[in-house]
Amino acid sequence: MILVTGGCGFIGSAFVLRWLQGQDEPILNLDLLTYAGHPGNLAPVAGDPRYLFVRGDIGDLPLVSELLARHRPRAILNFAAESHVDRSIAAPQAFVETNVVGTVKLLQAAHAYWQALTGDEAQRFRFLHVSTDEVYGTLSAQDPPFRETDAYEPNSPYSASKAASDHFVRAWHHTYGLPVVTTNCSNNYGPRQFPEKLVPLMIHNALKGLPLPVYGDGQQVRDWLHVDDHCAGLRAVLDRGRVGETYNIGGRSERTNMQVVHAICNALDELVPRAGGGKYAELITHVKDRPGHDRRYAIDDGKIAGELGWAPALAFEDGMRQTIRWYLDHQDWVESVTSGAYRHWVEQNYGGRARAA
Known part of the structure; x- marks a missing residue:
């Protein structure tokens, strides 16, 4: 059996579903079910005897x-x-409690458990910590992509909390010997992503005829990784990754935010033309940028490719089209997660932002 934490979230649920499609080994999912953890993400396996939720x-x-x-x-x-x-940015304390304090307590429990194991069980055990490329800070247009040896320079409360958690994971390995592996991924997209993130937010707002809010000039660059490719990378790291090492997982698909938004609009123009005519891109609204917005992220995945033989399988255009089709086919899921609390958050975050000049 393996234990996943946060398995009802976007990436965690994708991992659980792929895991149970590929083998019979049971999986235990521990999730607090905060706002972004949706039990419906795992409805296809809810009755599967190989799946246990706590x-x-x-x-x-x-x-x-x-x-x-x-x-x-x-x-x-x-x-x-x-x-x-x-x-x-609005409420940093929750990020400290979950990402830092929660990770440390999980490490404490894992270490005590691992110490009691013997023989092959102790040799096989792994603690895989899933992190983000945002811990490395920001890049200029001319900078090479992030490598695992780059210094951490987090610029937001979120990335600072993840950087801290990464450091604690490293410390538990070097101080206590816990067999850990860390991954730092680029921007994920795909089915079941909570619609506060760019891709599902744009799809949701476009279908509702609402403004498509784009921060600043929209020229911020991210590397886009389909969640299924990310899960395949995690499986490679779990199976073959070296203890104590870090592996960057990227999508090899750098795009500006405006390029992503236009790709979504163009696909929707074809799949579900707007009633009364017009283009979805007409809904794009530039709003005041968020504080400390990093300009560019990019991933060098040479280490995981060379050591573990992993590479992303989905081209950005194919993955984005599949993602849009999923949201179009699962509007019941969208309605179930875009509750009053979600609408309040969107209004709070975007409603007060003046249009950018």
Whole structure:
């Protein structure tokens, strides 16, 4: 068995679904079900005897210790995190509690559990920590992509909290010997992503005929990674990654935010033309940029490609089209997550931002 934390979130649920499609090894999912953790993400496996869900907090040391002792997983994959930069700017404390304090308590439980293992069980055990490229800071247009040896220079409360968690994971390996591996991924997109992030927000607003808010000039560059490619990379790291190492996982698809938004608009123009005519791009509205907005992220994935033989399989255009079709075909899911609390957040975050000059 393996244990995943935060398995009802966007990336975690994609990993659980892919895992159960590929083998019979059971999977235990510990998730607190905060606003972005949606049980419906895992409805296809809800009755599967290989899948077990426990609602709980990674910071609940007695609960995590009891689950480890009872189920004896061979690995822990830590997806649990607060992950939205805008929310971290508005309320940073929650990011410290989950991403830093929660990770430290999870490490404590994992270390105590691992120390009690013997023989092959102890040799096989892994703690895989899922992190982000944002810990490296920002790049200029001329800078080479991030490598695993680059210094950490986080610029938002979110990325600072993830950087801190990465450092604690490293410390638990070097101080206590815990067999850890860390991954730092680029911007994920795909089905079941909570619609506060760029791609699902644009799809949702476009279909509702609402403004498509783009920060500043929209020329911020991100490397776009389909969530299924990310999950395949995580599986490679879990199976073959070297203990104590970090692996960057990227999509090889650098795009500006405006390029992404126009790609979404062009696909929607073809798939669901606007009633009464017009183009979805007419809804694009430039709004005041968020504080400390990093200009460019890019990933050098040479290490995971060379050591583990992983490479992204989906081209950006194909992956984005598949993603848009999923949202069009699952409007019931969208309606279930865009509750009053979600609408309040969108209004709070974007409603007060003046249009950019």
